[in-house]
Amino acid sequence: MSTLKVYNSYTREKEEFQSGTPGHVGMYVCGPTVSGESHLGHARPYITFDVVYRYLTHLGYKVRYVRNITDAGHFEEEGREAEDKISKKAVLEKLEPMELVQKYTNLFHWAMERFNTVPPSIEPTATGHIVEQIEMIKDLITKGYAYEVNGSVYFDVQQYAAGHDYGKLSGRVLEELLTTTRDLEGQEEKRNKEDFALWKSAPPEHIMRWQSPWGEGFPGWHIECSAMATKYLGTRFDIHGGGMDLQFPHHESEIAQSHICNGVEPVRYWMHNNMITINGRKMGKSYNNVIKLTELFSGDHPELEKAYAPMTVRFFILQTHYRSTLDFSNEALQAAEKGLKRLMEPYAWFKALELPVTDGGSDPELDKKVRSLLVELDDFMNDDFNTARVLANLFELVPVLNSFKDKVLPIASLSFETLQWMQTKLKLYVEDILGLRNESSADDGKLKGVLDILIGLRKEARSNKDWKTSDAIRNQLAAIGIQLKDEKDGEMSWTVA
Structure with missing residues (x-):
């Protein structure tokens, strides 16, 4: 079996995966900011790293998967440093900030459950780790890499860059940052324009605030993740994941802070998923094309022709390698819907x-082909979690399954050992690793029960030569897309059109 290789965003190379502690993996993924509903763009990283988590577990690793909740405000480094999204939204919705946080955290969990993602091992909140953040900031000040001005604390990027490779992850050069940084409100109190906030002094109207050695305020965005990752995964851990839009400034800042506090590069493998575009355009409020997950599932958005089931969205995301751009369109989602059903x-x-015990007579060529397709599933997952190629192989197996199902080929065309292996391998990949499921199974059970009753009534009508009732049942079911078929043995089968 091939060994797992991971594309490391930090080195820009595929590297053989080796965890820091044999048999164990520490993985941190930047979680949602719960100042509003999660949208389509949020679906990709959490489904991507759910598959990474599932596959590492399958390989036998004991994985500690940490995914945080950003609930302590979320000011942006580029221009809105004093704006706390959660406080602002709380005022608009006339809710307590933590009431708002709970509302959107619940909605996020609801969506993740519908996507069939496995919950993380630990889900820490930023507000629950203010002490750890303050201690880390104090350490940065003591070591000469941070400074306080008017109750706010900033990280000194030039001081760090003088002795460290600042910008390596994102590919940005400090000199370029100095010449391209815009003049923004609040910049005058920084030593350098590119310095980022570790702690912000809270103005009187600011709702979420905590006591600190520098006065009442709230933490910066970047320090939250450094503090929580260090607490739960140690000073150096295996995988840090997130969307590629987080490379700068968020992850670049995390590296700098953590490196100074802990004396070591914090992460062995940086993994970033690419973006989702909509009809070729980046998602953005200015385009009016941000699709919330509740809208996606209900179809209630101008960009949507219909509602899309969570499994269709999951399948759509996994059809493309996580490092490639993924363009959302109704045509693409509807094709994914059909593809998922076909699989x-x-x-x-x-x-x-129930597999029949075959005793020879198998087709050697077909047997060899099927076994080759099954072996390649592991090879593709080991090649940087290539779910797109895994699904391509699964679709090559679909005609074989259909030929057995439709009795075009006898089951004995494959050896009993191959049939057993295929059953096991398909269950492993479809359900356990890709996380796909038939989400309508409960409804299908109820539908089958109702149809069994109607078929029974139709059989009774036919036995009584009540052709009018028999035809009425068949025609009315056909009108709602359910086709009844009379079999030669007097039985009836049905399909949903």
Whole structure:
């Protein structure tokens, strides 16, 4: 079996994965800012790193997966340093800030459950780790890499860059930052324009505030993740994940802070998923194309032709390698919907099949082809979690399954060992690693129960030569997209059109 290779954003190379502690993996993924509803762009990183978590677990690692909740405000470094999104939204919605936080945290968890993501091992909140953040800031000041001005504390980027490789992750050069940084409000109290806030003094109208050695204020965005990652994963851990839009300034700042406080580069492998565009355009409020997950599931958005099921969205995301741009469109989602159905229907049939013990007579070429496709599943996942190629192989197996299902080929065309292996391998990849499921299984069970009753009534009508009732049941079901078919043995089957 091939060994796992991971593309490291820091070195820009695929590297053989080796955890710092044999048999254990520490993974930190930047979680949501719960100042509003999660949107389509949030779906990609959490589904991507859910698959990474699932696969590492399958490989036998004991994974500690930490995904934070940013609930202590969330000011941007570029221009709105004193704006706390959560405080502002709380005023607009006439809610207590933590009431707002709970509302949107619950909605985020609801969406993640519908996407069938495995909950993280630890889900720390920024507000629950103010003490750790303050201690880290004090350490940065003591070591000469941070300074206080008017109750706010800033990280001295030039001081750090003098002896460290600042900008390596994002590919940005400090000299370029100095010439391109805009003149923004509040810049005058910094030593250098590119310095970022570790702690901000809270103005009187600011709702969320904490006591600190520098007065009442609130933490910077970047220090939150450094403090929580260090607390739960140690000074150096294996994987740090997130969207590529976080490389700068967020992850670059994390590296600088953590490196100074802990004396070591914090992360062994940086992993970043690419962006989702909508009809070729970046998602943004100015384009009016930000699609909330509740809107995606309900179809209630101008960009949407219909509602899309969570599993369709998950499948759509996994069809493309996580480092490639993914363009959302109704056509793409509807194609994914059909593709998912084309995979899941024969898979569900084959999973439930009681395998016959075959005694020879298999087709050696077909047997060899199937085994080769199954072996490659591991190779593709080991090649930087290439779910796109995994799904391509699964679709090559679909015609084989359909040929068995439709009795075009006998099951004995494959050896019993290959059939057993295929059943096991498909369950592993479809459900356990890719996390796909038939989300309508409960509804299907109820539908089957209702149809069994109607089929029974139709059989009774036919036995009584009540053709009018028999035809009425068949025609009315056909009108709502359910086709009844009379079989030769007097039984009836049904399909949803």
